[in-house]
Amino acid sequence: METANKNLAQLKIGQLAIIDSFTDKLMALKLLEMGCTPGELVKIDRIAPLGDPIAINVSGYMLCLRKAEASTILVSLLTTNI
């Protein structure tokens, strides 16, 4: 089950989502290179103690990024676990 139109920064720890698209062209280049490509599954792993940045599981490894950066990634939230 998918619900669309959330950005990655809005997700809670443990939630899974599929990357749809990006809202910032330059940021997208960096994210793509690090394996955040459309269609890729992401999971929120950890949120830093001060609430920012966040650590996500993507393409088989852990990547950390700031909420400002995560908010440029549009995702479809998966409501069922896999």
Added chain:
Amino acid sequence: MKENQSFVDFSEKTSLKIALVGNPNSGKSTLFNALTGLNQKTGNFPGVTVDKKSGFVKLKEGQILAEFIDLPGTYSLYPKSIDETVAFEVLCNPNNEFHPDLTIIVADASNLKRNLFLVSQIIDLRIPVILALNMMDLVEKEGDVIDIIRLSEKLGVKVVGVSARNKGSLDVLKQALFEPLPVRQYDFINIKKLAPELIEKLSALINANSDFEAFQFINNFPQISFDNNNIDNKEKIVTLLSSPLIDRNKLQSEETVERYKVINRIVGECRIQKSAIKTKSFSNKLDSFLTHRVGGYIIFLIILFFIFQTIFFLSSYPMQWIETLFVSFSNIAAQNLPQGELTNLFVNGILAGLGGIIVFVPQIAFLFAFIAILEDTGYMARVSFILDKLMRKFGLNGRSVIPLISGMACAIPAIMSTRTISSWKERMITILTTPLMSCSARLPVYTLMISLIIPNDKITGFFNYQGLILMSLYMIGFIAAMAAALVLQKILKAREKSYFIMELPVYRSPQWRTVGLTIFDKVKSFLIDAGKIILAISVLLWFLSSHAPGNKIQIIEKKYETADMLKKYNDAERKLKISSEQLEVSYAGIIGKFIEPAISPLGFDWKIGIALVTSFAAREVFVGTMATIYSVGNSDNTQTLREKMYLEKNSSTGLPTFSVAVGFSLMIFYAFAMQCMSTLAVVYRETKHWKWPAIQFLFMSALAYISSFLVYQLLK
């Protein structure tokens, strides 16, 4: 698929240049260390301050001399930073002096997808490569299986599974170098489709080896240098690539998406995975402690505290041995060598200077070992992660934490490591504040002064006051750096958006070999680089402090030879009087006396003044200078420098020269003052402007003078 491959064979060659390239955290350096061992040397790539590690190794029963070159770690071949540009140019440009015959791409098998991105780009350059699939042990531990033969078929290149812990797998890799190597002759993705006309035209102009080389040239046009081959076509190339119609962002993002599509397919065919989302349970458990919202910070502070205690506590034993050793050297030399100028130079100039510096090798070794371990285990990335938001308040970035912490070892590599910070403003602030962190060159000054003015009493068990004071000094440096950052944040203007996208590598136990090699490398360069300066200055200082204008030296000797004086003092007292009066009239004494008015408000006498002048170029000279001055001014060779300084009395008050107030004032001065030519030079190279080192020098000197003045006036 064979028709799409050509083969190269290196088995007949006598020398071979092999480059190692791979993602950061792929274990590339570990593999490099395993391949080259102690036969490696560190230098710079010409023209840029990018560390170049290389090592010569004999392979194939000594028939082939192989030079391994460790290229900087990079996630892709887009030359965004100097490090990546170097990697790209070495691989792409056959005229580059480091262009390899063969490239070993090191990829982390447990993180296959992202690692294959760089792999696919390098394969598309159509140069001979071997893929070393590292950390196969980790993959097995997770219960996954990677079909190496299949992967090799799909990629069209040779693939060897290795793990740095398994010596046998390294032999397989070495063996593979001399088997016929397939070179893939078709593109990973349809690159030409992305910009057909442009690629065709440019390929002809630059004589490109592959479509991807032309594509990279288009995408990174202003950054990529022209090599000798296409100088004739320079104008045509510039016109072609200056077209405003080229949308480079679009080209790059299309390329990336296409590559990952192919990679996903290949990974799907070659890897059997237990689950899509890796839990990496051990790493996860550790993370829940180390990045805990309270515990994370407490653990970080405890680790720092432990490091400082260890540096003081554990290294005190080898330091005592070294001190004792040098005292006995001096004694043997003084007793057995004929009396005269040369012996005097050797004992009081060279031996005293050398002893003063070698004694700090244990502490420096420990400090570098700890920093290497923190980096190697993946903990440093977590520290960046939990501190990013805090650092942002100071105009810094989570990535600034690594330079700031490595600044405690040495500001020079620390400043070079700021390249991972992409925002100009955050990087500048990091560069300008890092030298305020107390580096290992200040350690000798701190250690010496602390041992003079702080009693060696234990608070409880392992902890003592001396370690606590040392940690406080490091804290003061850190606080000053943060305060300076706050000021700079207001002054500097941001040029681009700041960002913080960083891999959190899986925790690994440290590679002791890497740690050992780091210690060896750093201690060696400390002894050689710093040793050269210290030795030269020691000899110069010996001359300046044992010679004086005119015949003043002889006059003083004569003065004490009168019958009157011989009756008044015994031999030892007379010797001491003579040497200290001689030092006072010597050239060094004149210099010290000249600056004394300026530094006496800080509590420093003319002898400390001499040391301040000599340590202007490098702080570590301070202790050597003190050693020389006190050897010249004191003919007793059986005392260590610390004992001599402890017994030193102020000639007018009769109180110890190194009082608590003087000791603290001196330590604060060294904590803040910019006394390092090499740091200023590296700041210039990294910022490309003399303005920045100049500002840094003036600001830090003023801060040092004012703070020392306040400390001395308050404590005296």
